[in-house]
Amino acid sequence: MKLWEMTAKEILAHVLARDVSSDQVLDSFLDRISEAEPQLNAFIDVLEPSARLCASRVDKKLEKGENPGLLAGLPVAIKDNICVKGAPCTCASKMLENWIAPYDATCVSKLVEQGAIIIGKTNLDEFAMGSSTETSAFGITKNPWDTERVPGGSSGGSAAAVSSGMAPIALGTDTGGSIRQPASFTGVCGLKPTYGLVSRYGVTAFASSLDAVGPIGETVWDCALVLDAISGFDDMDPTSSARPGRSYRANLDKEVKGLKVGIAQEFLEGVEPDVLECFESKVACLEDLGIEVQVLTLPSLSYAIDIYYIIASAEASSNLARFDGVRFGRRAEAETLDELYGLSRGTGFGEEVIRRIMIGTYALSAGNKEKYYVRAAKARTMLIEDFKKSFGKVDLIISPATPYVAFKVGEKIEDSLAMYTGDLITVPVNLAGLCALSMPIGFSHAHGKMLPCGLQIIGKPYDEHTVLRLGYALEQAMGDEIRSKRVTMRQSLKPVREVELVD
Amino acid sequence: MELDITRLAHDAGITLPEEYKDDLANDLTSLLEHMKHLLKVDLEGYEPTFSMVESQQLRLFDDVVEQTLSSEVLFETAPSVDERYFKVPRESQGS
Numbered sequence: 334m335k336l337w338e339m340t341a342k343e344i345l346a347h348v349l350a351r352d353v354s355s356d357q358v359l360d361s362f363l364d365r366i367s368e369a370e371p372q373l374n375a376f377i378d379v380l381e382p383s384a385r386l387c388a389s390r391v392d393k394k395l396e397k398g399e400n401p402g403l404l405a406g407l408p409v410a411i412k413d414n415i416c417v418k419g420a421p422c423t424c425a426s427k428m429l430e431n432w433i434a435p436y437d438a439t440c441v442s443k444l445v446e447q448g449a450i451i452i453g454k455t456n457l458d459e460f461a462m463g464s465s466t467e468t469s470a471f472g473i474t475k476n477p478w479d480t481e482r483v484p485g486g487s488s489g490g491s492a493a494a495v496s497s498g499m500a501p502i503a504l505g506t507d508t509g510g511s512i513r514q515p516a517s518f519t520g521v522c523g524l525k526p527t528y529g530l531v532s533r534y535g536v537t538a539f540a541s542s543l544d545a546v547g548p549i550g551e552t553v554w555d556c557a558l559v560l561d562a563i564s565g566f567d568d569m570d571p572t573s574s575a576r577p578g579r580s581y582r583a584n585l586d587k588e589v590k591g592l593k594v595g596i597a598q599e600f601l602e603g604v605e606p607d608v609l610e611c612f613e614s615k616v617a618c619l620e621d622l623g624i625e626v627q628v629l630t631l632p633s634l635s636y637a638i639d640i641y642y643i644i645a646s647a648e649a650s651s652n653l654a655r656f657d658g659v660r661f662g663r664r665a666e667a668e669t670l671d672e673l674y675g676l677s678r679g680t681g682f683g684e685e686v687i688r689r690i691m692i693g694t695y696a697l698s699a700g701n702k703e704k705y706y707v708r709a710a711k712a713r714t715m716l717i718e719d720f721k722k723s724f725g726k727v728d729l730i731i732s733p734a735t736p737y738v739a740f741k742v743g744e745k746i747e748d749s750l751a752m753y754t755g756d757l758i759t760v761p762v763n764l765a766g767l768c769a770l771s772m773p774i775g776f777s778h779a780h781g782k783m784l785p786c787g788l789q790i791i792g793k794p795y796d797e798h799t800v801l802r803l804g805y806a807l808e809q810a811m812g813d814e815i816r817s818k819r820v821t822m823r824q825s826l827k828p829v830r831e832v833e834l835v836d
Numbered sequence: 837m838e839l840d841i842t843r844l845a846h847d848a849g850i851t852l853p854e855e856y857k858d859d860l861a862n863d864l865t866s867l868l869e870h871m872k873h874l875l876k877v878d879l880e881g882y883e884p885t886f887s888m889v890e891s892q893q894l895r896l897f898d899d900v901v902e903q904t905l906s907s908e909v910l911f912e913t914a915p916s917v918d919e920r921y922f923k924v925p926r927e928s929q930g931s
Binding site for chain 2: 432528572657663670679688690698705714718749753
């Protein structure tokens with residue numbers, strides 16, 4: 334098996350045993366990137382020179398017998414709305430295409446302190462606004478399972494990179510499902526941590542009461558490892574939690590028998606039959622593990638999409654006001670200051686970002702604020718209380734991670750409402766500040782292709798341990814099916830041969 | 837519902853590309869139509885949730901000077917600067 338085909342846990346074991354060097358690990362992934370990237374467009378930048386420096390630093394530590402850190406020699410791909418010092422941070426927008434980050438985000442500096450190698454910056458929907466990675470100004474990322482389909486979004490580049498073997502782990506951001514949905518579409522694991530568990534310093538703000546940074550990895554263990562490295566209070570982010578840290582890997586294999594799991598009926602409405610069948614087969618699997626499954630009702634879920642698109646857009650319209658062509662970003666040629674603001678924003682932002690800013694501006698404008706924004710904020714409280722009531726009865730709530738499998742490029746991009754309503758299953762988690770894992774559980778064959786289906790496991794705030802524990806138990810119970818199919822899929826991503834010129 | 841897209845774009849500080857105008861107006865109208873669903877729900881007794889920060893965790897920083905990014909570093913990333921100022925066009929065409 335090549336190094337790029339291994340999970341983070343397997344690579345780490347080889348690096349720590351000194352069977353391979355960090356430099357060899359990096360070489361293997363860079364080779365894989367040159368093979369698969371031309372077909373997928375998952376990266377905006379590959380940071381080879383700085384990655385080589387980091388790898389040799391880790392190797393020197395290992396040679397000297399020093400502690401190389403939790404992530405010794407593991408390449409990590411970073412979503413391009415997270416700052417890596419000295420590298421472009423474009424947010425997949427023309428607005429920031431030449432902007433170089435002057436500092437590291439805290440999550441990045443924590444990864445590097447723990448021996449991770451930042452291998453590149455991954456593609457996303459512009460400013461993380463989208464569910465398909467089609468709104469990027471740097472081209473569409475393709476789904477490795479079927480390159481005619483989207484990888485989901487907005488962290489589509491990170492998910493496609495892990496799924497295709499171009500990085501063993503990646504960071505994404507999740508404002509309404511942007512880690513979980515692409516993880517599901519590409520058949521990998523993605524964790525949206527509790528609001529505040531991971532610092533957001535150095536992460537471009539989209540919607541400040543919803544944004545979270547989290548890991549994407551092949552396995553639940555790999556996600557737990559990254560969470561161990563990046564979670565915890567940060568002086569630079571007052572919204573980060575001061576709760577004491579605990580190892581998320583420590584109790585992964587603890588008994589799950591006796592856990593109570595709820596299924597909210599509202600999450601199952603409109604789910605494609607193949608996806609539903611896959612979900613139901615895993616519910617049976619959970620019952621075999623001794624888990625008590627209950628049916629719940631969360632009536633306020635039917636308002637979640639409206640609440641989300643009002644609140645997220647309102648916060649985005651405020652956060653993105655800073656991109657005006659004065660302090661950073663694209664500047665349009667203009668005669669007056671007002672023209673400079675309007676033209677810089679009008680030419681720098683893409684259509685989806687403009688759409689969200691406009692919705693937010695409308696919802697916050699005089700005469701509409703009470704009707705839309707304040708009302709959505711009240712309905713959010715109703716939703717939070719619904720979840721609290723449910724978590725009084727069960728330990729965890731499960732659902733399909735998405736209502737459908739990866740859709741075709743171009744299929745939904747012209748219909749904003751269809752794209753937005755697809756987020757119904759993921760947005761409530763952000764609105765209620767909960768944590769949730771998306772993990773692959775099987776495949777749909779309904780569209781003439783084998784496409785991954787995901788499970789969402791939702792936990793109470795700061796209960797990542799229980800979420801990960803159930804995910805790990807299910808992963809163990811399912812065996813190697815997902816991995817063996819992933820191996821086959823990766824082999825099919827052959828390099829595009831150059832056309833041979835014939836004399 | 838009538839939506840003045842030009843006025844809204846002005847409020848958002850965006851000079852709207854002509855090619856977006858019709859699509860955006862249609863999209864915003866249908867999205868706001870969808871949101872009518874929320875306007876009908878009884879929310880009596882619910883306080884609004886504007887922030888997810890646990891109020892008890894907020895704390896004051898110690899009143900000490902700390903090293904942060906220098907202004908030189910930040911000016912380097914600006915589109916146009918004049919020594920220690922961001923350079924912008926005149927506010928108006930007047931003298």
